[in-house]
Structures are given as C-alpha cells and as structure tokens.
Amino acid sequence: MKKNKLLVANWKMELSYNQSIEWLKQYGPELKELATTEQVELVVCPSFTCLDYFKNYLGDTKVKLGAQDCSGHTHGSYTGQVAATSLKELTCKYCIIGHTEWKCSINNLVHKLNEQVAQKAAILIHEGIVPIVCIGETLIEKQTGKTLEILEQQLAQVLQAAQASNYTQLVIAYEPVWAIGTGALPEVQELQAICKHIKLYCAQFLDQNTIRLLYGGSVNSKNTEKWLQIPEIDGFLVGKASLDFQELKKIVVLVSRG
Numbered sequence: 001m002k003k004n005k006l007l008v009a010n011w012k013m014e015l016s017y018n019q020s021i022e023w024l025k026q027y028g029p030e031l032k033e034l035a036t037t038e039q040v041e042l043v044v045c046p047s048f049t050c051l052d053y054f055k056n057y058l059g060d061t062k063v064k065l066g067a068q069d070c071s072g073h074t075h076g077s078y079t080g081q082v083a084a085t086s087l088k089e090l091t092c093k094y095c096i097i098g099h100t101e102w103k104c105s106i107n108n109l110v111h112k113l114n115e116q117v118a119q120k121a122a123i124l125i126h127e128g129i130v131p132i133v134c135i136g137e138t139l140i141e142k143q144t145g146k147t148l149e150i151l152e153q154q155l156a157q158v159l160q161a162a163q164a165s166n167y168t169q170l171v172i173a174y175e176p177v178w179a180i181g182t183g184a185l186p187e188v189q190e191l192q193a194i195c196k197h198i199k200l201y202c203a204q205f206l207d208q209n210t211i212r213l214l215y216g217g218s219v220n221s222k223n224t225e226k227w228l229q230i231p232e233i234d235g236f237l238v239g240k241a242s243l244d245f246q247e248l249k250k251i252v253v254l255v256s257r258g
Contacts, residue, residue, distance in 0.1 A: 005255045006171065006212050006235030008043045008066060008132060009242030010096060020050045024057055027245040034249055035062035039256045041235075043094050044242075048082055051090045066094035066132070069102060072119040084120075084127040095124050096237075098134045098154070100177050118157035125165040132171040132214070132237070133158050135198075139178035148197050155198070159205035171212045173237040174198060179217030181239065188226055191215065195232035221250035228258030 015023060024031075035042040045066035046054055054065055067090075071081035087095055098117035121131040135154040137147045155172070162170050174194065178184055186194070195213055202211050215227050216237030227233055235255070242248045 003212070003234065004039050004041045005258065006041050006043065006214060007252060007255055008094065008096070008171075008173070008214065008235070008237045009045060009248060010068065010099075010216075010237055010239050011044070011046045011243060012068070012101070012239060013047060014240060014243055015047070017047070017049045020046050021053055023243070023245075024054065028057060030245065030249075031063055032058070032061045034252055035064075037252050037256045040252055042252065045094070045096060051087075051092065055091050064093045065091055066096065067092045068096050069099070070095050070097065070120055070124060070129075072116045072123065074123060084123045084129060087124075088127045088129060092129055094130045094132055094171070095120075096132045096134060096173070097121060097124070098158075100134065100136055100175060100180055114154055114157050117154075118161040121158045121170075122161040122165055125162060125167045130169050130171055131158075131162075132173050134173045134175055134216070134237070136175040136177045136180075136217070142176065142178060147194065151194070151198060152201055155201060159202060163205050167206075167210070169210045169212065170202075170206065171214060172198060172202065173214040173216050175216035175237060181218065183218050185218060185223060188229060191227070192230045192232065195230055199232050219251070221247055221254060224251050224254045225258070228254065 043064040043066045045068050067087045070084045070087055071078055075083055097120045103113055121133060124131045135151050137150045141147060141150050176186060198213055212234035213232055214235045214237045215233050219236045219238045220241040238251060
C-alpha cells in the first residue's frame with residue numbers, strides 16, 4: 001500500500017496571535033477540505049500561543065496539529081520552555097525539533113546540540129508525538145565535501161534514541177542551511193544522492209518503513225514538482241509559502257498527483 005505524502009506547514013513566527021486566528025477564520029473551512037485530499041497528510045505548525053485555539057477550531061478533522069519545538073526536559077524550572085506533555089494535551093501529533101533557526105539562536109557546541117535534539121526526540125516518542133527531526137549542512141560544509149558526514153553526525157544520537165524507545169514512526173526533514181529562505185536550490189541528482197544516503201544510514205538503526213524523509217528549504221509550488229521526481233522524498237516541510245493559502249493548495253494538489 002502506498003504511503004501518503006506528508007506535508008508540514010511551518011509557520012515559524014511570521015504571524016502574530018491575532019493574525020494567525022484571522023488566517024484560520026478566513027481559510028479554515030478550505031483548510032479542512034484540503035486535508036481530505038487523497039495521498040496527502042497535512043500538518044499545520046502555528047506558534048505555541050495559537051495551539052489551543054487551533055485545537056478547538058480544527059477538532060476532529062484530518063488536519064493534524066504540530067508544534068515548532070519542545071523542551072528537552074519533561075518538567076521543572078525551565079523558564080520559557082514548553083513540555084512535550086503539554087503538546088500532547090493540546091493534541092499535537094507532530095513536533096519539529098532541531099531546526100536550523102533554533103540551532104543558530106543558541107550558543108552551544110555542535111555535539112551538545114545533537115544531544116539536545118536526541119533528548120527531545122526521546123521525550124516526544126514517550127508522549128506519542130512524532131518527532132520531525134531537522135538536519136542540514138551549511139554552505140561551507142557543502143563546499144568542503146562534508147555534507148554526508150555532517151548529516152550522519154546530526155542523526156546518530158536521534159536514531160539511537162528512537163531505537164531504544166518504543167517508537168512507531170520518525171520523520172527526518174532534510175533542510176540544507178544554505179537553502180532556507182534564500183531561494184537557492186540543490187540539483188535534483190545531488191538531492192537524490194543525499195536522500196538515498198540518509199535513508200540507507202537510517203536503515204542501519206531503524207525499520208525503513210517507520211521513517212519518512214521530507215525535503216525543506218525554499219519549497220514552493222514552482223519547485224515542488226521536480227522534487228517529486230525523487231522517490232526517496234516522502235513529503236515536504238514548507239515554511240513561508242504555507243502562509244499563502246492558494247500557494248499551499250497548489251503544493252497539496254501537486255503532491256497528491258506525485
């Protein structure tokens with residue numbers, strides 16, 4: 001049986017609370033209808049402050065709710081952090097972790113960042129939330145031929161954490177740092193080789209049928225179709241383009257046909 005493609009709309013901090021609610025009031029009915037599209041699983045990740053409103057509005061529809069991050073701790077004195085338990089109570093089915101924008105916002109050693117992402121993945125899995133683990137290399141790492149090495153480093157501890165947990169599925173989102181919000185895009189052949197490597201590396205730890213691989217980085221309706229040529233890609237992590245409902249609709253239609 002063919003697996004549905006996964007389409008994750010990452011709203012980042014583009015809209016305020018009021019703007020997010022207005023967006024949902026305007027496009028909510030169409031969004032619910034769009035989520036019934038065959039072959040596509042649609043996830044929306046608004047800001048933390050909107051999750052409760054979205055939960056109540058979307059109710060028992062096919063639109064899945066996701067969060068943009070979570071704490072690496074289950075509870076305690078961690079000011080400003082949000083626990084995976086709270087996300088579960090808000091009916092989040094997915095949670096993005098390890099996004100480049102998060103990594104760039106904190107001053108920490110690379111191995112510590114990878115460790116934190118693995119901790120978050122383990123906690124999410126325990127709560128029954130599917131982690132969407134973001135990985136990607138910088139332009140310098142790409143130019144020096146270190147892409148695959150860097151991706152393996154970013155994945156290793158997460159895969160080990162999932163292996164040791166009672167996980168059911170894991171999502172990997174490959175987002176080249178140099179492509180996020182820049183309009184720069186990898187060549188199809190280059191991207192396919194990287195995606196193949198990621199899948200093979202993950203298969204050393206986990207059952208391939210439990211892993212979905214997304215591509216992110218300046219995804220829009222103009223380039224989605226060419227990425228769909230790559231059989232290893234199981235969906236997309238869409239940023240700013242997902243805020244334009246007509247653009248989101250075009251992407252969903254393309255993905256359903258692909």
